[in-house]
Amino acid sequence: MMSSFPLVSFLIILMLAAAVCTHGGQEPVLDTAGNPVLRTAQYLIQPYSHSSNGGGLLPVPVKLLPLCPLGISQSSVTALPGLPVSFSYPYALMDTYVNEGQAVNIEFKSHAWPGCEEFSKYWEVDESSSASEEPAILVGGKKQEQNSWFKIERKEKFVGGVAYKLSTLTGTIGTVPGPWENAPQLVITNDTAKTFLVKFHRVHDDTTSTSSL
Template sequence: MMSSFPLVSFLITLMLASRVCTHGENRVDDTDGNPLRTTAQYLILPLSPRSNGGGLLPVPVKLQPLCPLGISQSSVKALTGLPVSFSYPYAIMDTYVNEMEAINIEFKSDAWPGCEEFSKYWEVDESSSASEEPAVLVGGKSTERNSWFRIERKEPFYGGVAYKLTTLTGTIGTVPGPLGQAPQLVLTNDDCETSLIHRFMIVHGDTPATTSRQEKLGLRMFPFY
């Protein structure tokens, strides 16, 4: 009987070759049409019918206890939120963010509203007290599967492209949060609640002071952000 090892080896080689051939065709683009990079920082600006189009900020998902913090969209359009970085949870040489590949998302800001004992990695709440639509929190671990997200291309949006965030178990959407009913990120299977992202704005290294002022202003405005 022929050994199955050569067949398995061939299939693995074929899969790797296919990934190399299609690499670059499924890269996520930023607002300027450039590929999203793991070496840069970005502001995520979702499209939400419940908001005027601000960025994402760490905020409490309930009044007691305040920690860990959740993630909500600012109801003030001028507040573009806090920058994030994208990284892969496994060893990979690619510095570009590709669609449908598992990534970690981490806030990158010195301005912070508290709960410093938690990491700034995003995660889906898997605690025993989590609701049917668990909140997206900060405090995750890059190696844990509930901290793995994917960026998926959606329908064309006003001449551009809209994206959505997904996980292994569902899609990231929004529900009215406890603070001013601002859109709060949750894991959902309801298509009507899907949060579409229409802008990944790169944070350029030559404008840190402006970004820092916006970050601090947004965090000072709690809970009226």
């Protein structure tokens, strides 16, 4: 009778190989300096544009009433860089880098805040009964909830950088005109024409950096 030891060893090797193929082969997301995006750092998520470095993302109400929970919009002022965010994994991983295609949580890290303090600063997809066909991205998520899981996917490589898109389990993040001066508001959409291409600019003084609203 053949010993079970070779079979066990083979299964272990097979599992390790599968882990390398599905995890180790992923590419890290790159920031605007061409460096891997780190879980221990903070970044400004800004629109990918050849002509502007401004117009970053801010927590903004999605309705006139009620004001809470807050949504996320691109600043209508192109010189305003937005508020910094950090990335984390919703499950235990030792990765230092944020990898393309992996589920991550996104959290605003600024102390400057327009209210609604009872909500967390984690991003989430609006899954309420009143959500539209293109549900808004809100602030107030929870790390372990799947509607707070986002993926960063490489879209196109340009001269001087890489454009990424953000997506969820239910669709790609795009923009629609919001209620405040028609500033672009982040939503989930299947309309490729609305896809919001972004870049990640590292905030080097991570312990003290904030941006005013």
